[in-house]
Amino acid sequence: MHRRRGPNFTYVSGCVKYMIFVLNFVFWLMGGLLIAVGLYAFIDKWQATGLIKLDTVYDLILNISLLIALLGGVVFIVSFAGCVGALRENTCLLKFYSLCLLILFLVEMGGAVCGFVFPRSLHGLVELSFTERVVHAYRDDPDLQNFIDFAQSDFHCCGLTSDGYMDWSKNEYFNCSSPSVERCGVPFSCCINATDISSGLVNIMCGYGVQNFPVAEASKRVWTSGCIEIVRSWAERNLYTIASVALGVALSQLFVIYLAKTLEGQIELQKARPQSIRQRELVEMNNAVMQRRLLAHHKNR
Numbered sequence: 001m002h003r004r005r006g007p008n009f010t011y012v013s014g015c016v017k018y019m020i021f022v023l024n025f026v027f028w029l030m031g032g033l034l035i036a037v038g039l040y041a042f043i044d045k046w047q048a049t050g051l052i053k054l055d056t057v058y059d060l061i062l063n064i065s066l067l068i069a070l071l072g073g074v075v076f077i078v079s080f081a082g083c084v085g086a087l088r089e090n091t092c093l094l095k096f097y098s099l100c101l102l103i104l105f106l107v108e109m110g111g112a113v114c115g116f117v118f119p120r121s122l123h124g125l126v127e128l129s130f131t132e133r134v135v136h137a138y139r140d141d142p143d144l145q146n147f148i149d150f151a152q153s154d155f156h157c158c159g160l161t162s163d164g165y166m167d168w169s170k171n172e173y174f175n176c177s178s179p180s181v182e183r184c185g186v187p188f189s190c191c192i193n194a195t196d197i198s199s200g201l202v203n204i205m206c207g208y209g210v211q212n213f214p215v216a217e218a219s220k221r222v223w224t225s226g227c228i229e230i231v232r233s234w235a236e237r238n239l240y241t242i243a244s245v246a247l248g249v250a251l252s253q254l255f256v257i258y259l260a261k262t263l264e265g266q267i268e269l270q271k272a273r274p275q276s277i278r279q280r281e282l283v284e285m286n287n288a289v290m291q292r293r294l295l296a297h298h299k300n301r
Contacts, residue, residue: 012266017086020259024082024097031079034072041065045142053140058133064143082260089267098260105253112246119232126228131160135170138187149189155234157227158190164224165190169211176211184211190222 042065046052053059054066061067078100085093115122138145152158159167168174168186176184188194191206210218218224235242 012089012263012270016259016263016266017089020086020256020263021083023256024079024086027075027079028083031072031074031076035069035076036072038065038067038069038072041143042069048142049140058129062130062133062137062144063141064147085260086263089263089270091264091267094260094264094267098257098264101253101257101260105250105257108246108250108253123228123232127161131167132170134160135167136172138171139173149187151227152187152189152223153194155227155230156192156223157225157230158186158223159226160228161226162229164215164226165210165218165222167226174211182208184209186210186222192220192222 042052042063045065052063052066054063060070078097081093081100082097084090085097134144134148138148158165161167165186168190169176169184172178173180173182174185174187186207188202188204188206190210191203194204194206195202207222210222213221215224
């Protein structure tokens with residue numbers, strides 16, 4: 001015997017609905033924060049330098065502040081669609097939200113497969129595409145310069161390719177033919193001991209003239225290996241940790257996609273309820289109310 005469904009029965013699960021809403025509300029706030037930080041850094045850099053070069057896709061990728069703002073914009077739009085779609089039970093927004101998550105998941109899986117199956121080819125592609133652009137733009141973009149200095153000092157590397165510290169000969173300031181005092185040098189972030197222990201100050205001249213030395217001599221003052229190879233070696237040493245994190249992210253995305261599709265199906269099912277059933281439930285509800293009123297009236301008499 002089937003239990004009769006009350007007039008307030010709904011196919012839409014409140015747990016699923018508000019779980020999607022809260023999750024996307026958090027990401028919506030994070031996206032807004034990324035947009036604010038990225039735009040602030042971009043405008044500040046624009047006012048300081050007076051020139052922003054965006055001629056190619058590589059210029060956009062290497063513009064850290066603008067890239068953060070664009071990433072925040074994507075997170076903001078997608079999470080907004082999921083947030084409002086769940087709260088207002090809008091199937092169009094939920095379909096857009098789940099589609100965006102599916103595309104992101106496929107892109108991530110494609111990148112992971114390429115990285116594991118063709119590591120050497122990916123290594124060569126990164127070297128070929130970014131080395132000269134990154135080295136050339138070192139002094140032109142303060143955000144990129146800070147990022148490069150952080151990467152070189154944190155990973156104990158210098159330059160990008162297998163040429164290591166000699167990559168900086170491609171920069172107009174560090175090239176040996178340059179009239180600059182930095183000629184034949186490398187950035188201070190390449191130095192093994194860039195900070196003076198007694199004073200705690202950074203010696204920005206510690207890498208001057210290093211390109212004139214052979215590798216054996218230069219290795220006493222600066223890191224000589226390229227950052228791409230160092231990062232690749234680090235990834236291989238921490239392969240299981242990276243794989244575990246990537247698997248966790250992938251499963252989380254699939255779970256959220258499942259929730260979105262579940263809620264979408266529940267909404268469609270709710271909309272498909274026959275009008276006659278709704279009317280019958282309304283009549284039953286009115287009859288129940290009238291019966292309670294009659295019983296209450298007889299008791300009062």
